[in-house]
Amino acid sequence: MINIAFVGFGKSTNRYHLPYLKLRQDKFRVTRVVTPTLGKRPTEQAELEATGTIFTTDIEDIVTDDSLDLVVVVTPSQSHYQVTKQLLQAGKNVLVDKPMAASVEEAEELVKLAAEKNLFLMPFQSRRFDSDFLTVQQVIANGYLGRLTDLEVHMDHYRPLDGQLEGPAIDGSLFGHGVHLIDQVVSMFGAPQAAVYDLRATRVLESHLDDQIEVNLFYPEAFKATIQTTELATIQYPKWQLRGTKGTFIKYTVDEQENDLKTGIMPGSPRFGSDAPQNFGHLVYYNQSGDRIDKYIPSVQGDYGRIYDTVYETLVNGKPKLVSDETMITVMRLLSGGLQTTGPHILKF
Structure with a gap:
C-alpha cells in the first residue's frame, strides 16, 4: 500500500x-x-x-x-x-x-x-493515456503508414474572451497546452534535431503571453512533427493527422475522459471515456499487394489512472519510470527554447 x-x-x-x-x-x-x-x-x-x-x-x-x-x-x-x-x-x-x-x-x-x-x-503526464494518443501509437506500431513523413497534432478551443494582458510565461499556451503535445511526440520519437517556433498573442494584441503556438520538430529521414494550439477555433480541425509512404491517418476528436469528468460521469461507469463509432479515426493505406484499404480504426480505451499504475510499478517493483529523466529534460528544453527570443525562431539540438 x-x-x-x-x-x-x-x-x-x-x-x-x-x-x-x-x-x-x-x-x-x-x-x-x-x-x-x-x-x-x-x-x-x-x-x-x-x-x-x-x-x-x-x-x-x-x-x-x-x-x-x-x-x-x-x-x-x-x-x-x-x-x-x-x-x-x-x-x-x-x-x-x-x-x-x-x-x-x-x-x-x-x-x-x-x-x-x-x-x-x-x-x-496523464495524456500519455489519452485514447486518441494510444490509438495513434497503435496505428504507427502496426506499420500501416510506412515510413512517417508528417505528424500534426492540435489542441484547439474557442475562448475569445479569456486572453490575458500580463502573466508569467508558464501561464501561456506553450507551457499550458504545448507541454502535453510535446511530451507525446518526444515519448514516441525522442529529441528532435531542430525546433522552429511561432508563438503569438492573438486575443490581447499587447500581451506578451502566448495563446497561439506552432512548433515544428524536425527529425531524421525527412520526418516533421507539428504541434499547434489556438484559442480561436470555431470550426473543428483534426486532432491528429499522420502521413507516411504507405498511408494517412486522421482523427478529429479528442479523448472523451475530460468531457465525461466535467459532466460528472466518473471512471468505472459504463462506457466512461469511450469513443462513439462515428468518432473513430480514418485510415487509408496501401497494403503489400498494392490494394487501397479504407477503414476506420476503433479507438483504444484511455485511462488517466494508468499513470498511477506505472508509479506503483516503479516504487514497489522497481520498474523504469513512465517519463524518464531524459524525456523530462528534453520536454523542458523544448518549452524553454520557445521563450529564448520573441518572434519566429529556430532551436537546434
Whole structure:
C-alpha cells in the first residue's frame, strides 16, 4: 500500500486524480491533504475525512510525516518548482503536475536533486493515456503508414474572451497546452534535431503571453512533427493527422475522459471515456499487394489512472519510470527554447 499526500485540493485534484484513485484503493491510500482553504470543497473533504484522510493548511505536516510514500503536487503552475524542491529536500518522492518547472534550468536542478537523494520524481503526464494518443501509437506500431513523413497534432478551443494582458510565461499556451503535445511526440520519437517556433498573442494584441503556438520538430529521414494550439477555433480541425509512404491517418476528436469528468460521469461507469463509432479515426493505406484499404480504426480505451499504475510499478517493483529523466529534460528544453527570443525562431539540438 502506497500512502499518498496531496498538496492542493482544487479542480485538478478532484477531477483528474482522486476519481481514478478510488478504483485503486488496493494500492493507494490518501492519508494527507494540504490546502490553503479548509472547507472550500466540503462534500469532497468530508468524503476523504471519513476514510481517515487528514486535512491541513501547513505543508510542514507533510514534510515531517515519515509514513508518506509519495506526495502529489497539484498547485498553480508557478509554484511547482519551489514546492517540489522543498519536498525533495525533505526526502519525499514527488509526482508533480505539468509543467514541472518554469525553465529547463529549474527542471535540471530538480532532476539532479532527486537523483542525489535516490528519490522518485516525475511529471503527471496523464495524456500519455489519452485514447486518441494510444490509438495513434497503435496505428504507427502496426506499420500501416510506412515510413512517417508528417505528424500534426492540435489542441484547439474557442475562448475569445479569456486572453490575458500580463502573466508569467508558464501561464501561456506553450507551457499550458504545448507541454502535453510535446511530451507525446518526444515519448514516441525522442529529441528532435531542430525546433522552429511561432508563438503569438492573438486575443490581447499587447500581451506578451502566448495563446497561439506552432512548433515544428524536425527529425531524421525527412520526418516533421507539428504541434499547434489556438484559442480561436470555431470550426473543428483534426486532432491528429499522420502521413507516411504507405498511408494517412486522421482523427478529429479528442479523448472523451475530460468531457465525461466535467459532466460528472466518473471512471468505472459504463462506457466512461469511450469513443462513439462515428468518432473513430480514418485510415487509408496501401497494403503489400498494392490494394487501397479504407477503414476506420476503433479507438483504444484511455485511462488517466494508468499513470498511477506505472508509479506503483516503479516504487514497489522497481520498474523504469513512465517519463524518464531524459524525456523530462528534453520536454523542458523544448518549452524553454520557445521563450529564448520573441518572434519566429529556430532551436537546434
